[in-house]
Amino acid sequence: xxxxxxxxxxxxxxxxxxxxxxxxxxxxxxxxxxxxxxxxxxxxxxxxxxxxxxxxxxxxxxxxxxxxxxxxxxxxxxxxxxxxxxxxxxxxxxxxxxxxxxxxxxxxxxxxxxxxxxxxxxxxxxxxxxxxxxxxxxxxxxxxxxxxxxxxxxxxxxxxxxxxxxxxxxxxxxxxxxxxxxxxxxxxxxxxxxxxxxxxxxxxxxxxxxxx
Numbered sequence: 001x002x003x004x005x006x007x008x009x010x011x012x013x014x015x016x017x018x019x020x021x022x023x024x025x026x027x028x029x030x031x032x033x034x035x036x037x038x039x040x041x042x043x044x045x046x047x048x049x050x051x052x053x054x055x056x057x058x059x060x061x062x063x064x065x066x067x068x069x070x071x072x073x074x075x076x077x078x079x080x081x082x083x084x085x086x087x088x089x090x091x092x093x094x095x096x097x098x099x100x101x102x103x104x105x106x107x108x109x110x111x112x113x114x115x116x117x118x119x120x121x122x123x124x125x126x127x128x129x130x131x132x133x134x135x136x137x138x139x140x141x142x143x144x145x146x147x148x149x150x151x152x153x154x155x156x157x158x159x160x161x162x163x164x165x166x167x168x169x170x171x172x173x174x175x176x177x178x179x180x181x182x183x184x185x186x187x188x189x190x191x192x193x194x195x196x197x198x199x200x201x202x203x204x205x206x207x208x209x210x211x212x
Contacts, residue, residue, distance in 0.1 A: 002122060003079050004029065004205060007087040010127035011161050012146070012154065013137040014182050019127065020085035022187065022194060023201065032071055032084035035063045037143075045098075046148035053098035057091060057107060064088050065114045072119050087124060088115055089168065093160050123204055124175060125197075126165050129182030131155050176204050 006023065008016045017033060024031035036042070045056040068088060074080040095107050129137075134154055138146050169177050178200050180187075187194040 004081040005075055005121045006083040006123045007121040008085050008125045009087045011134055011158050013134040014127040014129050016085040018188050020083050023083045029081040029083045030074055032082055034086040043145035049098050054103050057095045061091050068118045075119050093164050097160055124177045126177055126179050127182050133183050
Protein backbone atom coordinates (compact mmCIF):
# COMPACT_ATOMS: atom_id res chain seq x y z
CA UNK A 1 0.00 0.00 0.00
CA UNK A 2 1.19 3.58 -0.60
CA UNK A 3 2.69 5.56 2.26
CA UNK A 4 1.35 9.00 3.17
CA UNK A 5 2.77 12.06 1.44
CA UNK A 6 0.90 15.01 2.93
CA UNK A 7 1.42 18.61 1.86
CA UNK A 8 0.19 21.62 3.80
CA UNK A 9 -0.58 24.75 1.78
CA UNK A 10 -2.03 28.22 2.12
CA UNK A 11 -0.98 31.87 1.91
CA UNK A 12 1.94 33.46 3.74
CA UNK A 13 1.53 33.48 7.52
CA UNK A 14 -1.33 30.99 7.72
CA UNK A 15 0.62 28.44 9.80
CA UNK A 16 1.83 25.86 7.28
CA UNK A 17 5.13 25.10 8.99
CA UNK A 18 3.62 24.95 12.48
CA UNK A 19 0.96 22.47 11.38
CA UNK A 20 3.39 20.40 9.33
CA UNK A 21 5.71 20.07 12.31
CA UNK A 22 2.81 19.08 14.56
CA UNK A 23 1.76 16.39 12.06
CA UNK A 24 5.34 15.13 11.74
CA UNK A 25 5.70 14.89 15.53
CA UNK A 26 2.32 13.24 16.04
CA UNK A 27 2.60 10.61 13.31
CA UNK A 28 6.42 10.34 13.31
CA UNK A 29 6.60 11.39 9.65
CA UNK A 30 9.63 12.86 7.94
CA UNK A 31 9.23 16.67 7.84
CA UNK A 32 10.08 18.46 4.59
CA UNK A 33 10.37 22.23 5.09
CA UNK A 34 10.64 24.67 2.23
CA UNK A 35 13.73 26.85 1.96
CA UNK A 36 12.72 30.48 2.50
CA UNK A 37 15.30 32.40 4.51
CA UNK A 38 18.14 31.19 2.26
CA UNK A 39 16.67 32.87 -0.84
CA UNK A 40 19.07 35.78 -1.47
CA UNK A 41 16.53 37.63 -3.63
CA UNK A 42 13.53 37.59 -1.29
CA UNK A 43 14.18 40.83 0.57
CA UNK A 44 14.78 42.66 -2.70
CA UNK A 45 11.66 41.03 -4.15
CA UNK A 46 9.34 42.58 -1.56
CA UNK A 47 10.99 45.96 -2.10
CA UNK A 48 10.73 45.81 -5.91
CA UNK A 49 8.59 42.90 -7.13
CA UNK A 50 8.85 43.74 -10.82
CA UNK A 51 12.64 43.84 -10.78
CA UNK A 52 13.34 40.72 -8.72
CA UNK A 53 10.43 38.36 -9.35
CA UNK A 54 12.07 36.09 -11.95
CA UNK A 55 15.24 35.55 -9.90
CA UNK A 56 13.19 34.90 -6.77
CA UNK A 57 10.84 32.39 -8.40
CA UNK A 58 13.64 30.52 -10.18
CA UNK A 59 15.55 30.11 -6.91
CA UNK A 60 12.47 28.67 -5.21
CA UNK A 61 11.69 26.36 -8.13
CA UNK A 62 15.18 24.89 -8.33
CA UNK A 63 15.43 24.35 -4.57
CA UNK A 64 12.00 22.77 -4.27
CA UNK A 65 12.77 20.50 -7.21
CA UNK A 66 15.95 19.36 -5.45
CA UNK A 67 14.08 18.76 -2.19
CA UNK A 68 11.40 16.66 -3.90
CA UNK A 69 14.03 14.66 -5.76
CA UNK A 70 15.75 13.92 -2.44
CA UNK A 71 12.60 12.58 -0.77
CA UNK A 72 11.55 10.43 -3.72
CA UNK A 73 13.63 7.54 -2.41
CA UNK A 74 12.01 7.81 1.02
CA UNK A 75 8.57 7.45 -0.52
CA UNK A 76 9.42 4.70 -2.99
CA UNK A 77 12.15 2.62 -1.36
CA UNK A 78 12.35 3.24 2.35
CA UNK A 79 8.56 3.56 2.79
CA UNK A 80 8.98 6.62 4.99
CA UNK A 81 5.89 8.81 5.24
CA UNK A 82 6.45 12.51 4.54
CA UNK A 83 4.67 15.73 5.45
CA UNK A 84 5.76 18.91 3.64
CA UNK A 85 4.95 22.51 4.52
CA UNK A 86 4.41 23.34 0.85
CA UNK A 87 3.23 21.93 -2.46
CA UNK A 88 5.35 22.81 -5.45
CA UNK A 89 2.23 24.11 -7.25
CA UNK A 90 2.67 27.28 -5.16
CA UNK A 91 5.42 28.27 -7.59
CA UNK A 92 2.82 28.82 -10.29
CA UNK A 93 0.62 30.89 -7.97
CA UNK A 94 3.39 33.34 -7.17
CA UNK A 95 4.96 33.34 -10.63
CA UNK A 96 1.69 34.01 -12.43
CA UNK A 97 0.99 36.97 -10.18
CA UNK A 98 4.45 38.56 -10.38
CA UNK A 99 5.96 37.70 -13.78
CA UNK A 100 5.08 39.43 -17.07
CA UNK A 101 3.42 37.09 -19.61
CA UNK A 102 6.55 36.35 -21.67
CA UNK A 103 8.62 35.47 -18.60
CA UNK A 104 5.80 33.43 -17.11
CA UNK A 105 5.52 31.35 -20.29
CA UNK A 106 9.21 30.47 -20.05
CA UNK A 107 8.93 29.82 -16.34
CA UNK A 108 5.92 27.54 -16.76
CA UNK A 109 7.75 25.52 -19.42
CA UNK A 110 10.68 24.98 -17.05
CA UNK A 111 8.27 24.09 -14.23
CA UNK A 112 6.53 21.44 -16.34
CA UNK A 113 9.85 19.83 -17.30
CA UNK A 114 11.19 19.74 -13.74
CA UNK A 115 8.00 18.46 -12.09
CA UNK A 116 6.91 15.93 -14.72
CA UNK A 117 8.24 12.92 -12.79
CA UNK A 118 8.25 14.33 -9.27
CA UNK A 119 6.37 12.55 -6.45
CA UNK A 120 2.83 13.82 -5.97
CA UNK A 121 1.07 14.10 -2.61
CA UNK A 122 -1.81 11.79 -1.76
CA UNK A 123 -3.33 14.33 0.64
CA UNK A 124 -3.36 18.14 0.68
CA UNK A 125 -4.24 20.21 3.74
CA UNK A 126 -5.31 23.71 2.74
CA UNK A 127 -5.25 26.45 5.37
CA UNK A 128 -7.12 29.67 4.67
CA UNK A 129 -7.51 32.86 6.71
CA UNK A 130 -8.60 36.47 6.43
CA UNK A 131 -6.22 39.25 5.47
CA UNK A 132 -6.26 40.67 9.02
CA UNK A 133 -5.27 37.32 10.53
CA UNK A 134 -2.47 36.80 8.05
CA UNK A 135 -1.01 40.30 8.44
CA UNK A 136 -1.12 39.95 12.25
CA UNK A 137 0.75 36.64 12.12
CA UNK A 138 3.33 37.97 9.67
CA UNK A 139 3.92 40.90 12.01
CA UNK A 140 4.22 38.60 15.04
CA UNK A 141 6.89 36.35 13.54
CA UNK A 142 9.00 39.35 12.62
CA UNK A 143 10.90 38.14 9.57
CA UNK A 144 12.98 41.04 8.28
CA UNK A 145 12.37 40.31 4.61
CA UNK A 146 8.58 40.22 5.16
CA UNK A 147 8.31 43.73 6.60
CA UNK A 148 7.75 45.17 3.12
CA UNK A 149 4.79 42.90 2.25
CA UNK A 150 1.93 45.19 1.28
CA UNK A 151 -1.64 44.36 2.39
CA UNK A 152 -2.80 44.74 -1.22
CA UNK A 153 -0.29 42.11 -2.34
CA UNK A 154 -1.44 39.75 0.42
CA UNK A 155 -5.11 40.30 -0.36
CA UNK A 156 -4.54 39.34 -3.98
CA UNK A 157 -2.42 36.36 -2.93
CA UNK A 158 -5.25 35.03 -0.76
CA UNK A 159 -7.63 35.22 -3.71
CA UNK A 160 -5.07 33.58 -5.99
CA UNK A 161 -4.72 30.69 -3.56
CA UNK A 162 -8.48 30.21 -3.31
CA UNK A 163 -8.83 30.19 -7.08
CA UNK A 164 -5.93 27.82 -7.55
CA UNK A 165 -7.03 25.30 -4.91
CA UNK A 166 -10.47 25.10 -6.51
CA UNK A 167 -8.80 24.42 -9.86
CA UNK A 168 -6.53 21.83 -8.22
CA UNK A 169 -9.50 19.95 -6.76
CA UNK A 170 -11.16 19.77 -10.17
CA UNK A 171 -7.94 18.78 -11.92
CA UNK A 172 -6.95 16.16 -9.31
CA UNK A 173 -10.11 14.58 -7.89
CA UNK A 174 -8.04 11.60 -6.79
CA UNK A 175 -6.18 13.73 -4.22
CA UNK A 176 -8.29 14.68 -1.17
CA UNK A 177 -8.04 18.30 -0.04
CA UNK A 178 -8.78 18.96 3.64
CA UNK A 179 -9.78 22.58 4.20
CA UNK A 180 -9.40 24.43 7.50
CA UNK A 181 -10.12 28.06 8.38
CA UNK A 182 -7.29 29.74 10.27
CA UNK A 183 -9.66 32.38 11.64
CA UNK A 184 -11.67 29.69 13.43
CA UNK A 185 -8.86 27.34 14.48
CA UNK A 186 -5.79 28.04 16.59
CA UNK A 187 -3.98 24.71 16.35
CA UNK A 188 -0.80 26.22 17.88
CA UNK A 189 -2.37 27.32 21.18
CA UNK A 190 -5.45 25.09 21.33
CA UNK A 191 -4.90 21.33 21.56
CA UNK A 192 -8.58 20.72 20.85
CA UNK A 193 -8.31 22.50 17.51
CA UNK A 194 -5.22 20.47 16.65
CA UNK A 195 -7.04 17.25 17.54
CA UNK A 196 -9.85 18.21 15.13
CA UNK A 197 -7.27 18.35 12.36
CA UNK A 198 -5.66 15.05 13.41
CA UNK A 199 -9.09 13.37 13.49
CA UNK A 200 -9.77 14.46 9.91
CA UNK A 201 -6.31 13.32 8.83
CA UNK A 202 -6.87 9.94 10.50
CA UNK A 203 -10.19 9.54 8.72
CA UNK A 204 -8.65 10.39 5.35
CA UNK A 205 -5.69 8.07 5.87
CA UNK A 206 -8.10 5.21 6.55
CA UNK A 207 -10.31 6.04 3.59
CA UNK A 208 -7.29 6.19 1.30
CA UNK A 209 -5.77 2.99 2.75
CA UNK A 210 -2.49 4.81 3.40
CA UNK A 211 -0.11 2.95 5.68
CA UNK A 212 1.50 4.67 8.66
